[in-house]
Amino acid sequence: xxxxxxxxxxxxxxxxxxxxxxxxxxxxxxxxxxxxxxxxxxxxxxxxxxxxxxxxxxxxxxxxxxxxxxxxxxxxxxxxxxxxxxxxxxxxxxxxxxxxxxxxxxxxxxxxxxxxxxxxxxxxxxxxxxxxxxxxxxxxxxxxxxxx
Amino acid sequence: xxxxxxxxxxxxxxxxxxxxxxxxxxxxxxxxxxxxxxxxxxxxxxxxxxxxxxxxxxxxxxxxxxxxxxxxxxxxxxxxxxxxxxxxxxxxxxxxxxxxxxxxxxxxxxxxxxxxxxxxxxxxxxxxxxxxxxxxxxxxxxxxxxxx
Numbered sequence: 001x002x003x004x005x006x007x008x009x010x011x012x013x014x015x016x017x018x019x020x021x022x023x024x025x026x027x028x029x030x031x032x033x034x035x036x037x038x039x040x041x042x043x044x045x046x047x048x049x050x051x052x053x054x055x056x057x058x059x060x061x062x063x064x065x066x067x068x069x070x071x072x073x074x075x076x077x078x079x080x081x082x083x084x085x086x087x088x089x090x091x092x093x094x095x096x097x098x099x100x101x102x103x104x105x106x107x108x109x110x111x112x113x114x115x116x117x118x119x120x121x122x123x124x125x126x127x128x129x130x131x132x133x134x135x136x137x138x139x140x141x142x143x144x145x146x147x148x
Numbered sequence: 149x150x151x152x153x154x155x156x157x158x159x160x161x162x163x164x165x166x167x168x169x170x171x172x173x174x175x176x177x178x179x180x181x182x183x184x185x186x187x188x189x190x191x192x193x194x195x196x197x198x199x200x201x202x203x204x205x206x207x208x209x210x211x212x213x214x215x216x217x218x219x220x221x222x223x224x225x226x227x228x229x230x231x232x233x234x235x236x237x238x239x240x241x242x243x244x245x246x247x248x249x250x251x252x253x254x255x256x257x258x259x260x261x262x263x264x265x266x267x268x269x270x271x272x273x274x275x276x277x278x279x280x281x282x283x284x285x286x287x288x289x290x291x292x293x294x295x296x
Contacts, residue, residue, distance in 0.1 A: 002176020003240040003277070006289040007192035008230035010158060013222075028150020033296040041293045044155035047194035048293060050228075058222045061266045061274050062253040066220040074161075074211040075223040076202055076271065082156035092151040105210040118209045123224065126209050129151070141154040145189045145196060148181040 011050035013057035014123045020051045026099035045141030080128040082143045086115040092129045159198035161205035162271045168199045174247035193289030228276040230291045234263040240277045
Protein backbone atom coordinates (compact mmCIF):
# COMPACT_ATOMS: atom_id res chain seq x y z
CA UNK A 1 0.00 0.00 0.00
CA UNK A 2 1.38 3.33 -1.02
CA UNK A 3 0.32 6.68 -2.40
CA UNK A 4 1.70 7.48 -5.84
CA UNK A 5 4.06 10.43 -5.18
CA UNK A 6 2.22 12.64 -7.66
CA UNK A 7 3.04 15.89 -5.93
CA UNK A 8 1.16 17.94 -8.51
CA UNK A 9 0.29 21.36 -7.17
CA UNK A 10 1.37 23.77 -4.44
CA UNK A 11 -1.47 26.22 -3.96
CA UNK A 12 -0.81 29.54 -2.30
CA UNK A 13 -3.72 31.23 -0.59
CA UNK A 14 -3.24 34.88 -1.49
CA UNK A 15 -4.88 38.16 -0.57
CA UNK A 16 -5.27 39.23 -4.20
CA UNK A 17 -5.02 36.65 -6.97
CA UNK A 18 -4.51 39.26 -9.70
CA UNK A 19 -1.70 40.96 -7.82
CA UNK A 20 0.03 37.65 -7.18
CA UNK A 21 -0.43 36.50 -10.78
CA UNK A 22 1.15 39.75 -11.94
CA UNK A 23 4.09 39.08 -9.63
CA UNK A 24 4.74 35.56 -10.92
CA UNK A 25 4.33 36.75 -14.52
CA UNK A 26 6.97 39.38 -13.73
CA UNK A 27 9.34 36.54 -12.82
CA UNK A 28 8.80 35.35 -16.38
CA UNK A 29 6.74 32.29 -15.45
CA UNK A 30 4.08 30.84 -17.74
CA UNK A 31 0.54 31.39 -16.54
CA UNK A 32 -2.04 28.85 -17.66
CA UNK A 33 -5.66 30.02 -17.50
CA UNK A 34 -6.59 33.46 -16.40
CA UNK A 35 -7.07 34.52 -12.83
CA UNK A 36 -10.55 35.67 -13.84
CA UNK A 37 -11.66 32.15 -12.89
CA UNK A 38 -10.67 32.89 -9.29
CA UNK A 39 -7.85 30.36 -9.44
CA UNK A 40 -4.87 30.34 -11.74
CA UNK A 41 -1.82 28.20 -12.34
CA UNK A 42 1.79 28.68 -13.24
CA UNK A 43 3.83 25.99 -14.94
CA UNK A 44 7.17 25.09 -13.39
CA UNK A 45 9.78 22.45 -14.08
CA UNK A 46 8.28 20.46 -11.22
CA UNK A 47 5.09 20.83 -9.25
CA UNK A 48 2.58 23.38 -10.58
CA UNK A 49 2.03 26.57 -8.62
CA UNK A 50 -1.61 27.50 -7.96
CA UNK A 51 -2.89 30.87 -6.75
CA UNK A 52 -6.24 31.00 -5.02
CA UNK A 53 -8.01 33.28 -2.57
CA UNK A 54 -6.66 33.09 0.96
CA UNK A 55 -10.01 32.48 2.66
CA UNK A 56 -11.29 30.24 -0.14
CA UNK A 57 -8.29 27.95 0.14
CA UNK A 58 -8.89 27.58 3.88
CA UNK A 59 -12.55 26.87 3.18
CA UNK A 60 -11.60 24.21 0.64
CA UNK A 61 -9.50 22.46 3.25
CA UNK A 62 -12.18 22.94 5.92
CA UNK A 63 -9.81 24.73 8.28
CA UNK A 64 -10.19 28.05 10.04
CA UNK A 65 -9.06 30.97 7.87
CA UNK A 66 -7.14 32.92 10.51
CA UNK A 67 -6.53 36.47 9.35
CA UNK A 68 -3.63 36.63 6.95
CA UNK A 69 -2.15 39.45 9.01
CA UNK A 70 -1.93 36.97 11.90
CA UNK A 71 0.25 34.59 9.91
CA UNK A 72 3.86 34.75 11.05
CA UNK A 73 6.54 35.52 8.47
CA UNK A 74 7.81 32.00 8.98
CA UNK A 75 5.16 29.37 8.28
CA UNK A 76 7.29 26.28 8.58
CA UNK A 77 7.71 25.86 4.84
CA UNK A 78 9.98 27.23 2.13
CA UNK A 79 9.95 26.91 -1.66
CA UNK A 80 13.20 26.61 -3.58
CA UNK A 81 14.36 27.38 -7.09
CA UNK A 82 17.67 25.76 -8.04
CA UNK A 83 19.78 27.42 -10.70
CA UNK A 84 22.92 26.23 -12.53
CA UNK A 85 25.41 28.87 -11.36
CA UNK A 86 26.00 31.56 -8.74
CA UNK A 87 25.69 34.15 -11.49
CA UNK A 88 22.23 32.80 -12.30
CA UNK A 89 21.25 33.26 -8.66
CA UNK A 90 22.49 36.84 -8.71
CA UNK A 91 20.58 37.55 -11.94
CA UNK A 92 17.44 35.94 -10.51
CA UNK A 93 17.59 38.20 -7.46
CA UNK A 94 17.65 41.18 -9.81
CA UNK A 95 14.51 39.89 -11.52
CA UNK A 96 12.79 39.28 -8.19
CA UNK A 97 13.71 42.73 -6.91
CA UNK A 98 12.48 44.33 -10.14
CA UNK A 99 9.19 42.47 -9.64
CA UNK A 100 8.93 44.11 -6.23
CA UNK A 101 9.95 41.18 -4.07
CA UNK A 102 11.42 41.95 -0.67
CA UNK A 103 14.88 40.37 -0.45
CA UNK A 104 14.81 38.66 2.92
CA UNK A 105 18.33 37.30 2.84
CA UNK A 106 20.85 38.31 0.22
CA UNK A 107 22.60 35.52 -1.63
CA UNK A 108 25.77 34.34 0.05
CA UNK A 109 28.04 31.32 0.03
CA UNK A 110 26.71 28.73 2.44
CA UNK A 111 28.82 26.46 4.58
CA UNK A 112 27.50 23.41 2.69
CA UNK A 113 29.19 24.65 -0.47
CA UNK A 114 26.30 26.31 -2.24
CA UNK A 115 25.10 29.85 -2.82
CA UNK A 116 21.67 30.84 -1.58
CA UNK A 117 19.32 33.61 -0.51
CA UNK A 118 15.62 34.27 0.00
CA UNK A 119 12.93 36.62 -1.27
CA UNK A 120 9.20 36.68 -0.58
CA UNK A 121 6.19 36.97 -2.84
CA UNK A 122 3.44 39.56 -2.18
CA UNK A 123 1.93 37.36 0.54
CA UNK A 124 5.17 36.68 2.34
CA UNK A 125 5.79 33.19 1.00
CA UNK A 126 9.49 32.42 1.29
CA UNK A 127 11.30 31.51 -1.92
CA UNK A 128 14.92 30.42 -1.87
CA UNK A 129 17.13 31.01 -4.89
CA UNK A 130 19.92 28.50 -4.76
CA UNK A 131 22.95 27.14 -6.54
CA UNK A 132 23.80 23.71 -5.16
CA UNK A 133 26.82 22.11 -6.82
CA UNK A 134 25.74 18.70 -5.51
CA UNK A 135 22.31 18.73 -7.18
CA UNK A 136 22.69 18.51 -10.97
CA UNK A 137 19.98 20.20 -13.04
CA UNK A 138 18.75 18.56 -16.22
CA UNK A 139 17.62 20.23 -19.45
CA UNK A 140 14.03 20.36 -18.19
CA UNK A 141 15.13 22.35 -15.13
CA UNK A 142 14.70 19.46 -12.71
CA UNK A 143 17.28 18.63 -10.11
CA UNK A 144 18.53 15.25 -9.10
CA UNK A 145 19.47 14.51 -5.52
CA UNK A 146 22.02 11.72 -5.78
CA UNK A 147 22.03 9.06 -3.11
CA UNK A 148 24.63 10.01 -0.52
CA UNK B 149 14.79 38.98 -17.79
CA UNK B 150 13.21 36.00 -16.12
CA UNK B 151 13.88 33.37 -13.49
CA UNK B 152 14.01 29.81 -14.82
CA UNK B 153 10.95 28.18 -13.22
CA UNK B 154 13.06 25.45 -11.62
CA UNK B 155 10.76 24.90 -8.68
CA UNK B 156 12.99 22.22 -7.22
CA UNK B 157 12.27 21.67 -3.54
CA UNK B 158 9.52 22.30 -1.01
CA UNK B 159 11.13 22.10 2.41
CA UNK B 160 8.97 21.48 5.45
CA UNK B 161 10.29 22.69 8.77
CA UNK B 162 9.36 19.88 11.14
CA UNK B 163 9.50 19.27 14.86
CA UNK B 164 11.19 15.89 14.47
CA UNK B 165 12.85 14.99 11.17
CA UNK B 166 12.96 11.27 11.98
CA UNK B 167 9.27 11.13 12.85
CA UNK B 168 8.34 12.99 9.67
CA UNK B 169 10.62 10.83 7.53
CA UNK B 170 8.95 7.75 8.98
CA UNK B 171 5.57 9.22 8.07
CA UNK B 172 6.49 9.91 4.42
CA UNK B 173 8.13 6.48 4.14
CA UNK B 174 4.84 5.02 5.39
CA UNK B 175 3.12 6.67 2.42
CA UNK B 176 5.48 4.59 0.29
CA UNK B 177 7.61 7.51 -0.88
CA UNK B 178 11.28 7.12 -1.78
CA UNK B 179 13.65 8.69 0.70
CA UNK B 180 17.01 9.83 -0.65
CA UNK B 181 19.74 10.24 1.96
CA UNK B 182 19.19 9.51 5.58
CA UNK B 183 17.75 11.94 8.06
CA UNK B 184 20.89 11.39 10.12
CA UNK B 185 22.33 14.34 8.16
CA UNK B 186 19.68 16.57 9.74
CA UNK B 187 17.97 17.10 6.40
CA UNK B 188 16.45 14.48 4.16
CA UNK B 189 14.63 14.38 0.82
CA UNK B 190 11.80 12.47 -0.73
CA UNK B 191 11.50 12.03 -4.47
CA UNK B 192 8.16 12.90 -6.05
CA UNK B 193 6.90 13.12 -9.62
CA UNK B 194 7.43 16.87 -9.41
CA UNK B 195 9.20 19.05 -6.91
CA UNK B 196 11.31 17.26 -4.28
CA UNK B 197 10.10 17.26 -0.70
CA UNK B 198 12.70 18.23 1.92
CA UNK B 199 12.40 17.72 5.66
CA UNK B 200 14.47 19.90 7.97
CA UNK B 201 14.33 21.08 11.54
CA UNK B 202 11.66 23.70 12.18
CA UNK B 203 13.94 26.23 13.85
CA UNK B 204 16.85 25.52 11.51
CA UNK B 205 14.73 26.22 8.44
CA UNK B 206 13.69 29.58 9.88
CA UNK B 207 17.33 30.31 10.67
CA UNK B 208 18.32 29.46 7.10
CA UNK B 209 15.80 31.98 5.80
CA UNK B 210 16.80 34.54 8.43
CA UNK B 211 13.25 34.87 9.76
CA UNK B 212 11.96 34.62 13.30
CA UNK B 213 11.20 31.00 14.28
CA UNK B 214 7.89 31.59 16.05
CA UNK B 215 6.96 28.61 18.19
CA UNK B 216 5.52 25.85 16.06
CA UNK B 217 2.60 25.61 18.49
CA UNK B 218 1.76 29.20 17.54
CA UNK B 219 1.38 28.32 13.86
CA UNK B 220 -2.27 28.23 12.85
CA UNK B 221 -3.65 25.06 11.26
CA UNK B 222 -4.05 27.05 8.07
CA UNK B 223 -0.80 28.56 6.85
CA UNK B 224 -1.97 29.91 3.54
CA UNK B 225 -0.57 27.02 1.54
CA UNK B 226 -1.67 23.53 0.57
CA UNK B 227 0.11 20.66 -1.18
CA UNK B 228 -1.76 18.45 -3.62
CA UNK B 229 -1.39 14.92 -4.90
CA UNK B 230 -3.39 14.18 -8.05
CA UNK B 231 -4.46 10.60 -8.70
CA UNK B 232 -6.04 8.98 -11.75
CA UNK B 233 -9.38 7.86 -10.27
CA UNK B 234 -11.73 8.38 -7.33
CA UNK B 235 -10.90 4.86 -6.19
CA UNK B 236 -7.22 5.82 -6.08
CA UNK B 237 -8.11 8.75 -3.83
CA UNK B 238 -10.07 6.47 -1.50
CA UNK B 239 -7.19 3.98 -1.38
CA UNK B 240 -4.72 6.80 -0.73
CA UNK B 241 -6.75 8.00 2.24
CA UNK B 242 -6.54 4.49 3.68
CA UNK B 243 -2.76 4.61 3.34
CA UNK B 244 -2.60 8.05 4.94
CA UNK B 245 -4.83 6.99 7.81
CA UNK B 246 -2.75 3.85 8.37
CA UNK B 247 0.33 6.09 8.51
CA UNK B 248 -1.37 8.02 11.32
CA UNK B 249 -2.45 11.08 9.35
CA UNK B 250 -5.43 13.01 10.67
CA UNK B 251 -8.10 13.15 7.97
CA UNK B 252 -9.10 16.80 7.94
CA UNK B 253 -11.74 16.57 5.25
CA UNK B 254 -12.99 13.27 3.92
CA UNK B 255 -12.96 12.84 0.15
CA UNK B 256 -16.13 14.01 -1.53
CA UNK B 257 -17.31 15.04 -4.97
CA UNK B 258 -16.57 18.71 -5.50
CA UNK B 259 -18.75 21.11 -7.42
CA UNK B 260 -16.01 21.55 -10.03
CA UNK B 261 -16.37 17.91 -11.02
CA UNK B 262 -13.51 16.35 -9.12
CA UNK B 263 -13.13 14.28 -5.97
CA UNK B 264 -10.99 15.61 -3.18
CA UNK B 265 -10.16 15.59 0.52
CA UNK B 266 -7.36 16.60 2.89
CA UNK B 267 -5.09 15.01 5.48
CA UNK B 268 -2.22 16.48 7.46
CA UNK B 269 1.30 15.28 8.12
CA UNK B 270 2.71 15.11 11.69
CA UNK B 271 3.37 18.87 11.66
CA UNK B 272 -0.04 19.87 10.39
CA UNK B 273 0.92 20.50 6.77
CA UNK B 274 -2.20 20.19 4.63
CA UNK B 275 -2.10 17.63 1.81
CA UNK B 276 -4.96 17.33 -0.64
CA UNK B 277 -5.67 14.02 -2.33
CA UNK B 278 -7.47 14.76 -5.53
CA UNK B 279 -8.96 13.29 -8.68
CA UNK B 280 -9.41 16.03 -11.27
CA UNK B 281 -10.87 14.78 -14.56
CA UNK B 282 -9.65 17.94 -16.29
CA UNK B 283 -5.96 17.46 -15.41
CA UNK B 284 -4.57 14.43 -17.25
CA UNK B 285 -1.75 12.53 -15.51
CA UNK B 286 1.14 11.17 -17.54
CA UNK B 287 3.10 7.97 -16.99
CA UNK B 288 5.60 9.84 -14.79
CA UNK B 289 2.80 10.95 -12.46
CA UNK B 290 2.84 14.54 -13.64
CA UNK B 291 -0.33 16.42 -14.43
CA UNK B 292 -0.97 18.73 -17.31
CA UNK B 293 -3.19 21.78 -16.90
CA UNK B 294 -4.56 22.42 -20.38
CA UNK B 295 -5.07 25.98 -21.46
CA UNK B 296 -8.71 26.88 -20.81
